[in-house]
Amino acid sequence: MKRSVxxxxxxxxxxxxxxxxxxxxxxxxxxxxxxxxxxxxxxxKYLAQALQCSAGAVIAGEFAAGVPxxxxxxxxxxxxxxxxRAERWLQDGPATADVPGGAHAAAVxxxxxxxxxxxxxxxxxxxxxxxxxxxxTHIGAGAVxxxxxxxxxxxxxxxxxxxxxxxxxxxRVTVHAGAVLGSDGFGYxxxxxxxxxxxxxxxxxxxxxxxxxxxxxxxxxxxxLDETRxxxxxxxxxxxxxxxxxxxGENVVIxxxxxxxxxxxxENDVVLGGQVGIGEHxxxxxxxxxxxxxxxxxxxxLRGKGVAFWGTPAQPVREYLKQLAQLARLGKKR
Numbered sequence: 576m577k578r579s580v581x582x583x584x585x586x587x588x589x590x591x592x593x594x595x596x597x598x599x600x601x602x603x604x605x606x607x608x609x610x611x612x613x614x615x616x617x618x619x620k621y622l623a624q625a626l627q628c629s630a631g632a633v634i635a636g637e638f639a640a641g642v643p644x645x646x647x648x649x650x651x652x653x654x655x656x657x658x659x660r661a662e663r664w665l666q667d668g669p670a671t672a673d674v675p676g677g678a679h680a681a682a683v684x685x686x687x688x689x690x691x692x693x694x695x696x697x698x699x700x701x702x703x704x705x706x707x708x709x710x711x712t713h714i715g716a717g718a719v720x721x722x723x724x725x726x727x728x729x730x731x732x733x734x735x736x737x738x739x740x741x742x743x744x745x746x747r748v749t750v751h752a753g754a755v756l757g758s759d760g761f762g763y764x765x766x767x768x769x770x771x772x773x774x775x776x777x778x779x780x781x782x783x784x785x786x787x788x789x790x791x792x793x794x795x796x797x798x799x800l801d802e803t804r805x806x807x808x809x810x811x812x813x814x815x816x817x818x819x820x821x822x823x824g825e826n827v828v829i830x831x832x833x834x835x836x837x838x839x840x841x842e843n844d845v846v847l848g849g850q851v852g853i854g855e856h857x858x859x860x861x862x863x864x865x866x867x868x869x870x871x872x873x874x875x876x877l878r879g880k881g882v883a884f885w886g887t888p889a890q891p892v893r894e895y896l897k898q899l900a901q902l903a904r905l906g907k908k909r
Contacts, residue, residue, distance in 0.1 A: 593647035615658035745785035757781040760796040760819025
């Protein structure tokens, strides 16, 4: 559904220059935009190209404020962020708030589950007894919502997601296809007499706070005896594994194929690159950046807000690069 540029400017906090009655319904790149779309420009050198494309409106920085334009301009100090917010507003704004909910005839919803207004449950999804799903949440085809699971408002659970019993999910959480949330951790005790492994109790829970996004085929284990917790605003890529008892802070970014062992603490605003591996009981302190394929040994602590680490075992990038250079020189001498 199209909405006016004036409404969009008010919703995303941009300053409108031009005709606010122009209606738009989507976002696109400059190259692929139609009259129905909004585009954005962060660099002044691309402004002319944006103004000449087919887009109905342009989000741009202050550099565009005095430029003559036949298109409405939304002026922002951070055009890319404003563009992202505009797209979300178009998808989730007031025009879709009154969409009727309901369960598909092929869904299985327990009479003992509680579904708030506007909840949608697609075909072959299962919602078990005691589950509570908040207003406007969408449960995709084939997803399984276990017993006593609590899901907040405005969440999007994509097809084939499995949410184990007792998991708690906050508001506006997105979980992509195939993710498994709240499964048992990898915990065993070895019998010294027989050599056999016996399963350690996995009776804790998983808590996911508001505004988290979890990528496709990611797995997050419940706590063994206590809880695993994912903090508000954290973004987790595809194919990530988070073990039992981990505590992930707020606004953490974790890239694909990262693996976290049990009982790890990741503090607020940490960035983990792709294929990072972290051993059990390690701690990554606030604001640390760990580059792709970096490794943290068990029980170690990485400190340094704004410091980039790399390598295995992980160390500050400058030190790591110096060591690589020394190794290269030794190789040439040989």
